[in-house]
Amino acid sequence: MRSITWSFSRAGSGFTMASVTEIHQLLERIERDHGVRIIHACESGSRAWGFASPDSDYDIRFIFVKDADSYLSVQEGLESIDLPLEGELDAGGWDVRKAVRLLGKSNGALVEWLHSPVIYRSEPGLRERWQEVAREVFSPRASSDHYRGLAKQMLFSKLDTDAVRAKDYLYALRAVLAAKWVADGKGIPPVLFATMVPTAPQAIQDLIPGLLEHKARTTEGERMPRIQALDEFLRDFLNASVTLDQGPRDITALDRLLRFEINRPVSILKPDDFTLERVRQPDLLLLDTVAGSHAYGTAIDGSDEDRRGVFVAPRSFLSGLDGIEQVADERNDQVYYELGHFVSLLLRNNPNALELLAMPEDCVRHSHPLFKLLDPQIFLSKLCAKTFGEYAMGQIRKARGLNKKIVNPQPEERLTMLSFCHVPEGQGSLPVLEWLSLKGLDPTRCGITGVQHAAGIFAIYHDPGTAYRGLVSPKDADALVFSSVAVKAEPIGWMHFNQDAFRAHCKAHREYWEWVSQRNEERYTTNVEHGRGYDSKNLMHTLRLLDMAGEIAREGVLRIRRPNRDQLLRIRAGEFSYEELVEKAEEQLVEVTRAFEKSSLPDHPDRDRVNRLLVEIREGF
Template structure:
């Protein structure tokens, strides 16, 4: 089943809701409208070879979960799924009567301390990652192996590029021989020392390691070179990740991040506190409140009213409070899988027998 097929056969839709910022009460004039819902695969597909557990459009702003996957994720106390089940009435576009069988209180458990916290940590990680990229941009030109090679000079070291320049050499005429029992340490030779053709220090811009050459035994090394291979590998990884991020980033959101001058993704940080507040309410009141009463404060976070460091400290303190609240909560450690399975079987029997 595809999203298009589901829309052509809406009888399989069990729940269709407006989700995201509209449901949270955090929408701004330019906010998109996201749709989420639940469906049941036709009986023939369920009993056949092809089972579809989720359908969505290319941008994931329209997404529907098959009832089995929905119940599975409820058992795991997935925040998105608990929110969907507790969608405010004014955001519910369609709700099949069978959905009355599924109550949030059947699934709420102390797992929420982990799942909501992990979700919040993921958003903090995103904010930290963006902060690092903004504060430490990567140059367009990637560094080469030569930038991570050094020769011994007295009691210190010299970049290999300086050593080559001081000798009037080019890297293509250099031969390297690995020194036994010394990691990433090489003896350095020049082609004038031998009739052999040397391979240079590295083979090209995209090389992953230095090149080795066959050097006759009588030749005496001109220098000893160290290649910081770990540093080069890390640079290549960070370079790739940075420019992939530049290529894929949401420019409007990025410019908004720059405009408030705090160098973090304020929208992600807003959702950190939304999730933490929801987790606290679950621990205190055994209830999922999707529509946020603290709208103005959350939108202040989104506008960049606070420093990055202050928000991280507040989030860490909040997580400690939430952990203590869940320790004292009378919620079960986790949802009951037997109840969930019986519920799923009951729903399928009702819908498939109804035709």
């Protein structure tokens, strides 16, 4: 849950919707960068107290929770997050375990976070739970010591010169009034300064509006003359001795609160929640790498940057009814596999999956330590002979497919159904619309019927006195429409509808224009310029795959960055004929097949070992 509670003192708080949006974005980035969940975030400092200056920073404070398993480790792990100042945003927070410990000491800063009038984010019921425990374990002595210490720090380090800042007076005065609130037995002091002002002597109350007005209209560094009455009030209060109760020592409530926050169930992700942005967040991401030509070493100017990765779906999701295999963009330029699906691809020696196990270091953007457990030697087997070979020959088929598209472009407008309807005429035939036009007949005034035992043949009728339905259905331009015909009516001709040719045209037209909309223009231009009539990049990948397969068979290694870059780029540039490359690929495939027959690699990966490895990674992530 995210909420913002506006609280304006007489001095004004200076919040804008733009600043709140920036704060929410900052909190989301902190979660992504540190792999934590922020359960409470608020404003602290002068903006929460009600006397901000025009140039006051936003003091954003938060409590975060890590993965539940991290609290079972002997190592302390991340206890606090402190970020450098970003413009006006000053953010910092504590881990929930540290926060609960400080709550047990009635830490003044933490208690104020829980009672801040400005909340940026807080999970349902959290403030109520923590405030209740804060009251239960409240130590008047610890709270008083905290505020008296703050006041002394201001008095003896900031208020010891002839000219002082209104800010320092207000900070010291607020701390003294908070300590007085505790000493008077009122419990936890309020965050808003205005609530405590009535507890001050009237003479001091009369000075406060002037201090607030000065701070509200000036910058933080502007100074003012000392105020003797205020100096005396602060010193007299701090010099007076006070004896307060230590408070309860039972930590049962604290333990209960900590266990609840750590084990509190979070919302279960749905399949639609797994977007590219979401799976790249640290709490899910196992691997993120640049792939494709940049990894192979065959990138040229204008080459796209493909991304591949692996993510781990949360246990809560995997325990439910839904499942997910991968997340990708429309063109499959960015593909992230869920760990279970990724491992199943590795078991089958899928080339796209295997290459992620040995990506060049300069391509890897993120790699979780657990990903290193997926050693290529665990997966490489004789299955690669089939998977790499079939994939390579598939690239040849793709290259041939492009040849067909280049040589046989489709018109922008698809041909109509009637373009495939012809009427026998003499020793040949005429398109039905042309035949009717020669006879001076309106197609919409004609009718057709099917002919028994003659599939694809239709009788054509025309009678000025009969209202026939025409040839084409008004509801579907790709369907014929039939008319009721009198028993004695005579056909004026016979029409043949080549339905198979029409369907083939529709399919070719759809596929061609889908290809046009999705094609890589730089790649297409290269293929047109070299004029070979095939997709040279597909054939480059064919030979690259066969090279890699040979290395796997003979050396047992995955070599992603190709040593023969220049040769591959010559293929991509179209320096060889289609026939030359196909012949070379077929010869190389035979050699690779023989190499695998002699290889010492296992027939297939050890499924039980891989299964144990998958469980180990899921448990450890």
